[in-house]
Amino acid sequence: MTNAVDLQALAAQIAGKLTGPGGPFEITVESVLGAPIPVFRERRRNLLEILDASKELGDRDYLVAGENRYTFARHHEAAGALAAALAQRYGIGKGDRVGILAANGPEWVLTFWAAQRLGAIPVGYNAWWAPREISYGLEHTQPVVVVADAKRAEALAETGTRIPVLTMDHDLPTLVAEYTGEYPETALSEEDPACILYTSGTTGRPKGVVHSHRNMVAVSDYHRFTDAFAAGFRGLPWDGSPTDRRFLISSPLFHIASLHNLVIPRIVTGDAVIFPSGGFEADKILRLIESERITNWGAVPTMASRLLDEDLSRYDLSSLAAFSLNAAPSSPALQQRLRERLPVAQVALTTSYGCTESGTAATVATPMELLANPETVGRAIVGVSIEVRDPEGKVVPDGTEGEICVRSPYVMLGYWNDEAATKAAIDENRWLRTGDFGFLREGRLQMAGRRSDLILRGGENVYPTEIENALDEHPAVQESAVIGVPHEDLGQEVAAIVVVTDPESLTADELRDHVAQRLAYFKVPARWLITSDALPRNATGKVLRRELSLGE
Structure with a gap:
């Protein structure tokens, strides 16, 4: 217990130095949409600033899918060219929607960043949707164009839509080649919409969650903060220089786990994103970890469970330094099985809690916390406030179950074209009612x-x-x-x-x-x-x- 207390005190001391006056992540309180919200004092103001800064990362790998590799410099140039094509060929400008309907791949990411150059709003449609669901999404957000892979282009054709469809395997390379060397720019504010992602739709019709430039820049800064914090915890200096980490992406890009919390932060930290080919197969993923020397992987529990069906001793997993369970709850039994079979899980297994509306994880459980209490989802991350409330909206005592409410600079603007749903989800002080139930105990959240x-x-x-x-x-x-x-x-x-x-x-x-x-x-x-x-x-x-x- 003493060690745990000492470590917690050390963590607080390191965080205090980073976020206190004069620290690299100094926090101040500003009015955001009428509510007092803690924000990083030194920050970029939109995603376009982040994109342009990435050019300096040059020939480092950014997006890797087999032989299809985008360095940061190549990606920056291609995003500019595609943005010029979208503007000049299709008249796309600030506020217009650009639909993306595709499986994961570098061109998905390229389209996202091209839209940012124009102040357009990329819409990540669910690649698993049937034609009827696709029709709903198109009608709901009304994109000017849709960028799609070959399989989804066929599904789009079935909807009978008249919206222009640009294919990733043919149209995008042609447009990029034609407009290479052009880099359009648009004036952007922090509260401008930066993207729309749809809720899971496990009940009822999915809603379009709108995240602002403030939200998404803040998420990237949170990931930079965690890097600085980890360095401080190990007694190492941190100056924000790029590392040689390689992140495996296995969750869909139309979800915050992969877009907000993987692809976008890596363009800031200078790390590589590695794309598997095809559907999830445990053997194929394990071999990819070997061949690409993957260092970081955030898996959904189902994927992690399937790994355990393999003989893990057959693979060289020594490069894997960080492993987390994301997107869906994980049972204590699964966590323990992972620790017994997967070496990295013994020292680096983490889990978290968040939702599409929260923009990133609201809480994260460290390996030590998870080992001590397998059912916790951890403490609030930097910049996040959490309350547990009763049905009347009153905060309940420690240990009492209620609805989890979150406030932070990461929380969505609201739902696209749905003022009633937005008002029901976010109160006048910018508290998000998550619809999830749990309780707090000594600062740690546990889900119900x-x-x-x-x-x-x-x-x-x-x-x-x-x-x-x-x-x-x-x-x-x-x-x-x-x-x-x-x-x-x-x-x-x-x-x-x-x-x-x-x-x-x-x-x-x-x-x-x-x-x-x-x-x-x-x-x-x-x-x-x-x-x-x-x-x-x-x-x-x-x-x-x-x-x-x-x-x-």
Whole structure:
């Protein structure tokens, strides 16, 4: 305990030096959209400033996809040329939307940055959407053009849209070659919209989350701060010079984990982003870590779990220095299995909590915190304030469950063309109501679940995450999901869908006893489905609960 306290005190001391008066990340409070928000005093004011500064990084790798490699200098030139083409060929200017509908790849990123040169707003459409969903997105944000890969260009054709579609494999290289040497510029303010990403849509229609230049520059500065903090913790100097880190990108670019928190910060820190080819395959990813000497990887829990199906001793994973679990909750049992099998997880496993609306992680749990309390998602990151509130909006005492509310310079402007939804999500003091439930204890946040996932059983509140964590401790369980199903007397009762390799090898009674030994009686599922079929998930790894049923 003494060591933990000492380390916490050391962390506070280092953070204080960095963010205090005269520090490289000095924090001051400014009025942001009418609310007092802590911001970094020294900061760039828009993404275009960040893009132009990246030219100085020259021949260092920025985007790597096999033989398709963009150095920072090549990327800067190509983004300028594409911006000129979009402006001169399609009349795109400040405030216009540029749709991006594609799987991950360097050209996705190139399109994003080209839009920033024009003050246009790139819209990251979900690459998994069906034509009907694509039509909704096009109607909702009305892009002037859509940049797409070959597969999604076909899906766009099925919608019957008349919006011009530029293909990544043919149109973009042609336009870049034609307009090379041009670098249009646009005057931008911090509160101008910088991009639109859609919410996961696990319930209802997805909403378009608008992030400002302030939001996205602040996220990049947060990543610079973490680099400086880590150096200080190791007793090393930090001057912001580029390192030789290589980040594996395995979550979609239409999600904040990959766009806001990976691709954009790397253009500031001078690190490389490595793209796998095709869909996720554990063997292919592990070989890529070997060949590209990957140093950093943020994986969704499902991907991390699949790694454990491989013989990890067959791969050279010695380059991997940082490993995090992102985008969806991870069970303590999975964390422990990773520590036992994946060397980096023993010393560098972290997890976090955030949502599309929050712009980046609101909290991060350090390896030590996670080891001591596997269910925590950590403490608020620099610049973030967190409150847990009751249904009337009052802050609840430490240890009491309520709705998690977040305020920071990273929080979205609002929802695109949806004033009512924006007002419901963000109050007059710029506090974001996340819709997630949890509690704070001594500054650490622990999740309970989402309001929409809550099961009301006979007057008792039951959160699926707690039961799923208990189920995942069973050695035969690969993954699980808990839902509420209608019940005549109780209103709802608890049901569990459990994925195992061989459904004949496990009975509902065994699982019922397993949960009953760990949780209160009313949390023990009354109905069961044991299956070998994987749970339905969205592109960011979250379970699509609306698609779950017991198949009865």
